[in-house]
Amino acid sequence: MLEIEIDGKSLQVAEGSTIMDAAHEAGTYIPHFCYHKKLSIAANCRMCLVQVEKAPKPLPACATPVANGMKVFTHSELALKAQKGVMEFLLINHPLDCPICDQGGECQLQDLAVGYGSSASRYQEEKRVVFNKNLGPLVNTDMTRCIHCTRCVRFTQEIAGEMEMGQAKRGEHSEIMPFIEKTVDSELSGNIIDLCPVGALTSKPFRYAARTWELARRKSVAPHDGLGSNLIVQVKHDKVLRVLPLENEDINECWLSDKDRFSYEAVNSEERLTKPMVKQGGQWGEADWGVALDYIAHALKDVVKTHGAEAVGTLVSPHSTLEEMFLAQQLSRELGSHNVDFRLRQSDFSLDGKRAGAPWLGMKVAELSQLDRVLVVGSFLRKDHPLLAQRLRQSAKRGTQVSLINPVDDDQLIKNTLRAVGLPSQLPQLLGEVVKAVATAKGAAVDAALTGVTVSAAAQKIADSLVSGSNAGVFLGNFAQQHPQAATLEALAQQLAKLLGARHGVLGEAANSVGGYVAKAVPSGNGLNAAQMFAQPRKAYLLFNVEPELDSADGAQAVAALKDAAMVAVFSAFKSEAALAYADVLLPISPFTETSGTFVNTEGRVQSFNAVAKPLGETRPGWKVLRVLGNVLNLPGFEYNSSEEVRAAALVGAEEFANGLDNGVNAAFNLNAVAAGVERVADVPIYFADGLVRRAPSLQRARDAAAPAVRVNAATAAKLGLDGAAEVTVKQGAASVRLALKIDAGLPDGAVRVAAAHASTAALGSMFGQLSVERA
Amino acid sequence: MLSQEALKLIDREVAKYPADQKQSAVMAALAIAQDEKGWLARETIEYVANYLEMPAIAAYEVASFYNMYDLDPVGKYKLTVCTNLPCALSGGVHAADYVKEKLGIDFNETTADGKFTLKEGECMGACGDAPVMLVNNKRMCSFMTPEQIDKLLAECK
Amino acid sequence: MALIATKNPLLTVGWEKGDAGWGIKEYEARGGYQALRKILAEKTPPENIIAELKASVLRGRGGAGFPTGLKWSFMPKVINGDRYVVCNSDEGEPGTFKDLDLLRYDPHSVIEGMAIAAYVMSANRGYNYIHGEIFEIYKRFEAALDEARAAGLIGQNILGSGFNFELFAHHGYGAYICGEETGLLESIEGKKGQPRFKPPFPATFGLYGKPTTINNTETFAAVPYILKMGGEKYLELGKPNNGGTKLFSISGHVNKPGNYEIPMGMPFAELLEMAGGMRGGRKIKAVIPGGSSAPVLPGDIMMQCTMDYDSIAKAGSMLGSGAIIVMDETVCMVKALERLSYFYFEESCGQCTPCREGTGWLYRVVHRIENGQGRQEDLDLLMSVTDNIMGRTICALGDAASLPVRSFVQHFKSEFEHHIQNKQCLVPHDVQRAGSSFYM
Numbered sequence A: 001m002l003e004i005e006i007d008g009k010s011l012q013v014a015e016g017s018t019i020m021d022a023a024h025e026a027g028t029y030i031p032h033f034c035y036h037k038k039l040s041i042a043a044n045c046r047m048c049l050v051q052v053e054k055a056p057k058p059l060p061a062c063a064t065p066v067a068n069g070m071k072v073f074t075h076s077e078l079a080l081k082a083q084k085g086v087m088e089f090l091l092i093n094h095p096l097d098c099p100i101c102d103q104g105g106e107c108q109l110q111d112l113a114v115g116y117g118s119s120a121s122r123y124q125e126e127k128r129v130v131f132n133k134n135l136g137p138l139v140n141t142d143m144t145r146c147i148h149c150t151r152c153v154r155f156t157q158e159i160a161g162e163m164e165m166g167q168a169k170r171g172e173h174s175e176i177m178p179f180i181e182k183t184v185d186s187e188l189s190g191n192i193i194d195l196c197p198v199g200a201l202t203s204k205p206f207r208y209a210a211r212t213w214e215l216a217r218r219k220s221v222a223p224h225d226g227l228g229s230n231l232i233v234q235v236k237h238d239k240v241l242r243v244l245p246l247e248n249e250d251i252n253e254c255w256l257s258d259k260d261r262f263s264y265e266a267v268n269s270e271e272r273l274t275k276p277m278v279k280q281g282g283q284w285g286e287a288d289w290g291v292a293l294d295y296i297a298h299a300l301k302d303v304v305k306t307h308g309a310e311a312v313g314t315l316v317s318p319h320s321t322l323e324e325m326f327l328a329q330q331l332s333r334e335l336g337s338h339n340v341d342f343r344l345r346q347s348d349f350s351l352d353g354k355r356a357g358a359p360w361l362g363m364k365v366a367e368l369s370q371l372d373r374v375l376v377v378g379s380f381l382r383k384d385h386p387l388l389a390q391r392l393r394q395s396a397k398r399g400t401q402v403s404l405i406n407p408v409d410d411d412q413l414i415k416n417t418l419r420a421v422g423l424p425s426q427l428p429q430l431l432g433e434v435v436k437a438v439a440t441a442k443g444a445a446v447d448a449a450l451t452g453v454t455v456s457a458a459a460q461k462i463a464d465s466l467v468s469g470s471n472a473g474v475f476l477g478n479f480a481q482q483h484p485q486a487a488t489l490e491a492l493a494q495q496l497a498k499l500l501g502a503r504h505g506v507l508g509e510a511a512n513s514v515g516g517y518v519a520k521a522v523p524s525g526n527g528l529n530a531a532q533m534f535a536q537p538r539k540a541y542l543l544f545n546v547e548p549e550l551d552s553a554d555g556a557q558a559v560a561a562l563k564d565a566a567m568v569a570v571f572s573a574f575k576s577e578a579a580l581a582y583a584d585v586l587l588p589i590s591p592f593t594e595t596s597g598t599f600v601n602t603e604g605r606v607q608s609f610n611a612v613a614k615p616l617g618e619t620r621p622g623w624k625v626l627r628v629l630g631n632v633l634n635l636p637g638f639e640y641n642s643s644e645e646v647r648a649a650a651l652v653g654a655e656e657f658a659n660g661l662d663n664g665v666n667a668a669f670n671l672n673a674v675a676a677g678v679e680r681v682a683d684v685p686i687y688f689a690d691g692l693v694r695r696a697p698s699l700q701r702a703r704d705a706a707a708p709a710v711r712v713n714a715a716t717a718a719k720l721g722l723d724g725a726a727e728v729t730v731k732q733g734a735a736s737v738r739l740a741l742k743i744d745a746g747l748p749d750g751a752v753r754v755a756a757a758h759a760s761t762a763a764l765g766s767m768f769g770q771l772s773v774e775r776a
Numbered sequence B: 001m002l003s004q005e006a007l008k009l010i011d012r013e014v015a016k017y018p019a020d021q022k023q024s025a026v027m028a029a030l031a032i033a034q035d036e037k038g039w040l041a042r043e044t045i046e047y048v049a050n051y052l053e054m055p056a057i058a059a060y061e062v063a064s065f066y067n068m069y070d071l072d073p074v075g076k077y078k079l080t081v082c083t084n085l086p087c088a089l090s091g092g093v094h095a096a097d098y099v100k101e102k103l104g105i106d107f108n109e110t111t112a113d114g115k116f117t118l119k120e121g122e123c124m125g126a127c128g129d130a131p132v133m134l135v136n137n138k139r140m141c142s143f144m145t146p147e148q149i150d151k152l153l154a155e156c157k
Numbered sequence C: 001m002a003l004i005a006t007k008n009p010l011l012t013v014g015w016e017k018g019d020a021g022w023g024i025k026e027y028e029a030r031g032g033y034q035a036l037r038k039i040l041a042e043k044t045p046p047e048n049i050i051a052e053l054k055a056s057v058l059r060g061r062g063g064a065g066f067p068t069g070l071k072w073s074f075m076p077k078v079i080n081g082d083r084y085v086v087c088n089s090d091e092g093e094p095g096t097f098k099d100l101d102l103l104r105y106d107p108h109s110v111i112e113g114m115a116i117a118a119y120v121m122s123a124n125r126g127y128n129y130i131h132g133e134i135f136e137i138y139k140r141f142e143a144a145l146d147e148a149r150a151a152g153l154i155g156q157n158i159l160g161s162g163f164n165f166e167l168f169a170h171h172g173y174g175a176y177i178c179g180e181e182t183g184l185l186e187s188i189e190g191k192k193g194q195p196r197f198k199p200p201f202p203a204t205f206g207l208y209g210k211p212t213t214i215n216n217t218e219t220f221a222a223v224p225y226i227l228k229m230g231g232e233k234y235l236e237l238g239k240p241n242n243g244g245t246k247l248f249s250i251s252g253h254v255n256k257p258g259n260y261e262i263p264m265g266m267p268f269a270e271l272l273e274m275a276g277g278m279r280g281g282r283k284i285k286a287v288i289p290g291g292s293s294a295p296v297l298p299g300d301i302m303m304q305c306t307m308d309y310d311s312i313a314k315a316g317s318m319l320g321s322g323a324i325i326v327m328d329e330t331v332c333m334v335k336a337l338e339r340l341s342y343f344y345f346e347e348s349c350g351q352c353t354p355c356r357e358g359t360g361w362l363y364r365v366v367h368r369i370e371n372g373q374g375r376q377e378d379l380d381l382l383m384s385v386t387d388n389i390m391g392r393t394i395c396a397l398g399d400a401a402s403l404p405v406r407s408f409v410q411h412f413k414s415e416f417e418h419h420i421q422n423k424q425c426l427v428p429h430d431v432q433r434a435g436s437s438f439y440m
């Protein structure tokens, strides 16, 4: 520890601290622009100059290491003169039109200028004008305002992992910009808006929507991936106008992924369903709530009476709230049907009944950052879990070795990753190889099922890396969980973790992937799971927040089943063409912004939130709708007066973290022979993954929302006779679609990457399996 | 995009640096590319960046930071005249004026026939030989008098 | 080719043959590589070499005048991992052109000096960063490297000693700021030449983050000569605290501009005479004694100085890199300053606020005065702006841009005031025009 005195206040700080760190601990504010606790030190703005005893010149607090006995004066005459001098320089070329700037009211330059600037400018020369840049659909630029702090540049390099911005030219002509004609395409790009201390980078969707002081700030939780980022939702007249991160070091730190930040646009979209609708005599018409609920109740009773309760299937989105999931399963079970599920994209359910508890991350999110070895199996990591990937990116810089077993070789922008790439059907084999190599290295018995396995060089490297660490984590990504041999992958992961003395878990796909288990929104007894409910069509379906054509493992099969059903009730915030085609009733339920609710994130953290806006039109919170439907059906136990009461029933005593989290599985693994032929690799593109992002116009203009192409490597293209083809026809089973072709060297031989969850590929059916590709 | 010879030259530069520091060769690589292409178009910079496995914007930062890279087309002969104070004291500015008059162009302009581009240079580290001019970044011409300049312009075919 | 004249040639012995003397044969014939051979054969302890350099009081020739022996002793003693020796031949300071001639006429002295430094610092790799505009010199240095490599004087297992040292040339491409040592390192790393904040200094965090020693070309070139003659002898060539001989680049209004090697402490008047005196016999008006960043001195003050760090410092300027810009009475000091201010404005890397914004401000105000739009308060404004730049920037370019402004205004205030009041130069334009002698 080092002794330091700041403005006469003594304190001890850790070796290696800067004056800025020390001041922070002392509760002293030192003005700054370029400094940011999560970014490397640039020391370029010079706003943080302070006086240090015995130093002839003022020193930048952000970059000056504390020396023992140092005496620092942050507000001495010398310090203030230096700070004021810098402020004057910053302002000479900065437009002084705060009233029309979008940053007005939340601008660090404006705030500090009040204290450090002088009223009249001594600068009489012409001000610099800088051309604006097109950074894409999300970030707006007003580059004349830029003060060259390079926070945005460092963010892209260090946090997002790919240098998409730079400071070109030099001196006064310097310009902050992406490469010529390039945009900023990172899935984390919106954070540069928060980082920019001035109005140079602002939110494009928010542009001119409101002044900050007109906005109410309300807390919420992101409804997308399993992280559950904490949000500040800004609202004016019950309209959500902007979403910002609520800092939470344990979860999202100070960041948000773009989908968490910009998906709110969907709740303001034209596609909102604002009134219940009922189809009668083949005609859709608006209806009163009472009529619509009666319709459903009658239809359900009818089906139960004629076909038995098993003829009813209930599917809930994993993006629904815990309360909605709980009531949906309660409703189903009280009707007598155990056919309830939220695991829409899963295809292997053989672990049902063999699980010790709800699958989860296996550790706290923050603990991820302490691992020194990480293996992730089957994950489009960066796109599926942008901020978890970001954590691993930072760990890798500190020396954590990250390994990936994947069907693609997409760059996760994580330094020095070890990678084993194989066809989907080879993933169990590849993981098995690692398990075998680790067992061998540890001198442990090799499982009988692995005796025939030959360890490839890539697997051996991964094993060597894992064995060399002291704190490893093994994780299954979305792809592994969706895999037809997910059970085998889980069993292998469990064994690997055991051999390594490591922890293992799953990266939760959706906001309530853990919550679904907690809410018991899974089949029990002879109940059917999500896949079975479509493979063995039901007579009646309750679809809660689900768009099966895009959200399920085999959308085509789902749609076929729905079309044949006697009654399909859709509870949704949106009206879609697809639903109008297969549904009989549409009930407008609140999106996350208009209801209270709870998400249990991938680490099992219970995060409840309130509505930030009034429900639109006749929309009602989902939990209320289910409660009333329960009443209309005269089902017992539907007396809840508040969502809190529902939550209490669902959580049974758990407060901060859910109970019953356990990744233990009681299953043997079974390495099937690898199938011959051409295999589909289906990713779920980040901006098609759920109903909200699909309807957020700005996200839909982002590069990641480009229409999916068919991707194969050059060898596969040659083998399939596709050389030089621009478009191809992909056939899966009886279905076929026509798509653009792209050559992708990151794919294994025999793999054809065709995204799921997109209208252009929905006809194809299962996310896994064989397909054929021909020139179009 | 670049010829085999150019790539060979770039490889020779890459070999000067530790194996994991390919980016160190970017200045040389851009210079080589510029020699071959005449100037650095967006595609050229991107190509060099890819070749050296570095972000395109990082290569662009370099290309736009150093004076001697041309991000716009230049004439067949790029003449750079140093007008900094030590040179100016011995005729640097006057030499530049003379060239301007002869070619009918100002700094940063190219003659209509595409032959000459004139640039104002900063100190070339040759102030003792003022006035000095640099031809195409490579050839330094010293003690330029009106006659010398005439001769140089005539030589440039 | 720049003219030279010397008194007691040491660094410049090899220059006498002009372009015929740079090769390795000639260099060895005049005793070159003996120091390196001896060190490698005797496995001289590095401390002894450092001690010799300290005794010589060799001060860095790049501008700051930092004692070289002391700098070399800063390299961490524990040897693990890579470390580098880097030569700064970026020479972009207006008025300086000595390293150019050193590399042209005696490149092997630099190679030998760097190899010795590498031996002392246990560095296995080195780079010589060569100014962009001197392509022919870069080519020559590469040729000299090939010779040295062929002779086994650099490379692996040098002269069977087990010592390895790979040396390469890195060509700059036009950025003055890369003369600043950390900007130079960034540039070698393939980035913009934006200086780093120090600490950490290059000795602990240098090229690629590894311990690095950086010296100027002339500093390295002096090393073999010092080791051959002994540190004390070298010191005696100059005067106490100002050891040895030094190269001075003389430009501007003298009859024979060029490089001159003289013992430290020689009177300026004598040096001026060596340089052929004032061009056209005109009166000396002002001298910038250490490169454009050094404060200008009125001619009469300069005539009282001797050429060494201490004397020039006492007169209120700096010896800097040893670039002497001589100005006669045909010079308009406002115009002269305008050109220098433009230079710093153009060459600021743009990284830190005071320099990026301040250099442009300074230039614009001086430009305005020169163009007859000056205001009375401008001179105070200039002083105040330099006050806000100096000592507040990441590197010394901020100071380098400010010192000329301050010294020009300070020493030639009346000329600036004349400009402001009369909206024109004190020195008539035709007189100025005649000064350059271009049209003679």
Ligand SMILES: Cc1cc2nc3c(=O)[nH]c(=O)nc-3n(C[C@H](O)[C@H](O)[C@H](O)COP(=O)(O)O)c2cc1C
Residues within 6 Å of the ligand: C059, C060, C061, C062, C063, C064, C065, C066, C068, C071, C088, C089, C090, C091, C092, C093, C176, C177, C178, C179, C180, C181, C182, C214, C215, C216, C217, C219, C220, C395, C396, C397, C400
């Ligand atoms: C703006 C600026 C420009 C510089 N230019 C040069 C240069 O061209 N050559 C040089 O040797 N040193 C230059 N220096 C000084 C170097 O930073 C460094 O001090 C020097 O190379 C050290 O070598 P020495 O100790 O042998 O003098 C410059 C410094 C600054 C701040």
Ligand code: SF4
Residues within 6 Å of the ligand: A145, A146, A147, A148, A149, A150, A151, A152, A153, A176, A195, A196, A197, A198, A200, A201
């Ligand atoms: S755009 Fe904003 S964040 Fe980026 S350098 Fe400029 S002021 Fe800083």
Ligand code: FES
Residues within 6 Å of the ligand: A031, A032, A033, A034, A035, A042, A043, A044, A045, A046, A047, A048, A049, A060, A061, A062, A063
């Ligand atoms: S915050 Fe320290 S220099 Fe910018």
